[in-house]
Amino acid sequence: MVNGKQKLFQIGLHVVFSAIVLMCLLPFVLLIMTSFTDETMILREGYSFFPSKFSLDAYAFLWNDKENIFRAYFTTIMVTLVGTFAGLSISSLLSYPMARKEMPMRKALAFFVFFTLLFNGGLVPTYFIYTQVFELKNTMMALIIPGLLTNGFFVLIMRTFFMNSIPVPIIESASIDGAGEFKIFFKIVLPLSLPILATIGLMQTIGYWNDWFNGLIYITDSKLFSLQNLLNRILLNAQFIQSNASSMNMSDISAGAKIPMETIRMAMAVIGVVPLLCAYPFFQKYFVKGLVIGAVKG
């Protein structure tokens, strides 16, 4: 009898979680379905999970506008690669010496890094420093630099890893054998630190990939838009597709085809989110690890 009760309990759990899973996923299904719906059906029936007429018009239209989309993808990929690599390099170089007892001025440095978590100047001065002092407005650097470390958070997590997981005797014996500090760092410490580098690198990659805020404030030239900025602009201003596209494909539009505005917007969002969702199962494990490290050890 106890067994039967337990089985019932398990079934109940699965029912609850099925509902939760549906709540998480259905909005994406709706998005994808609408992007494949015929525009006239949308105007008549609204967005629907079971559209009565399918159509690829939206994707056909976006294919004509592919240069913009490919350029945005290229910007996003470049920014993500360069930003993650540079960010990881800078933070590991900063956190490793902080983990070494021999480091001169170690306490002052730790405070210097830590204080950035407590207090920040906020948007206005940051904006003026990057636009007036460094003149980064409308450059790709504006998408990369503000996110390199953001603040000292990942640096402190890395320092903890270096202190706990790199045995001091290894460093000492290498030093006795005549290896210099740089050699020790690159040949011994970094290879031993691959797990933390991978985890933090993943979090940075996701951060750069999803970032739209820096583009919103620093980029006004649509040629430099990242994918998220393009999506952002289209979301807030549906006419943006029209104005952007009409300059490129006058012929298509004057040919009489009405622009399927509603479905194009949704198709654009699908193009923006589907690659990330497809990659998710492969990095899911490390993503969870990154979140837990950040919360518990931060």
Next chain:
Amino acid sequence: MNTVAAKTTAKEEAGIKSGRKLGFKKKLSNSLRYWPLLVMVIPGVVYLFINNYLPMFGLIIAFKDVNFTKGILASDWIGFKNFEYLFKTSDALLITRNTLLYNSIFILLNTTIAIAVAIMLNEVKKKFFSRFYQSVVLIPYLISMVIVGYLVLAMLSGETGFINKQLLPMLGIEAISWYSEPKYWPIILTIVNIWKNVGYLCVIYLAAIIGIDPEYYEAATIDGASKWQQVRAITVPLIAPVVTIMTLLQIGRIFYSDFGLFYQVPLNTGALLSTTNVIDTYVYRALMNLGDIGMSSAAGLYQSVVGFVLVILSNYVVSKRNRDNALF
């Protein structure tokens, strides 16, 4: 991290004491010997100086009448004028109220729901399923707020949205023009926030639950305790420290809000400002749309300073409860 940090600071202190005994000359030679370590930190130190410290000094513009022909540094000092203007407007009260109310509700609901989901997730017997469920609840946390904006639009769009065209007609309710009625937005934003962030908290709490020694549960089962009794007497008390820390950290950031949630999800709609404007969006709009540097920098400084005090206070409370879990 924190236990380790405490231990190492003790060691550090010992090191520094001996360092003092060694005297200045030895210290200098120590610095010289470890110069490569000093070189390594240069890029990071320069970066944090530019990205974090320069803006802190830049906060002085809140006390200036910024005039670009004179340059920011040479602009006239005007004392607290900018703050007088800011706090004379009804906006100051509105954005403070919105920020605090929204964040309080978010903290309360997110924490409760996340703990409930984490406890249930831990009860799922089949490993495959519990992993699958955990991955799915994290998907909303993975995507950007821009995408969330699209998803909400697909649901709420006035003319074509799923709710207006499919759901409400089925219930016999007339269409609602969601994007022009501020009164619905507290609920919409709360639901969106839960949808997006519960997965994250859930993962954190699940990690804490998994860390509980299974012997407690075995002993309880032998004594005939029901599942519900076990949850109340074992799970909840044992994850309480983690919950407290996470909550206090969120309270420390109660003056900051998720800019994307309040800007992208309502599609930056002016008609909704009474219930969607928070300090972050106010600063952004004052700076970028109105070009009102005085007002935006005053609001920004107000946020930075009160935010700082709250972080320090909440950390003080954490350290009172449990020294190891405090940030400092």
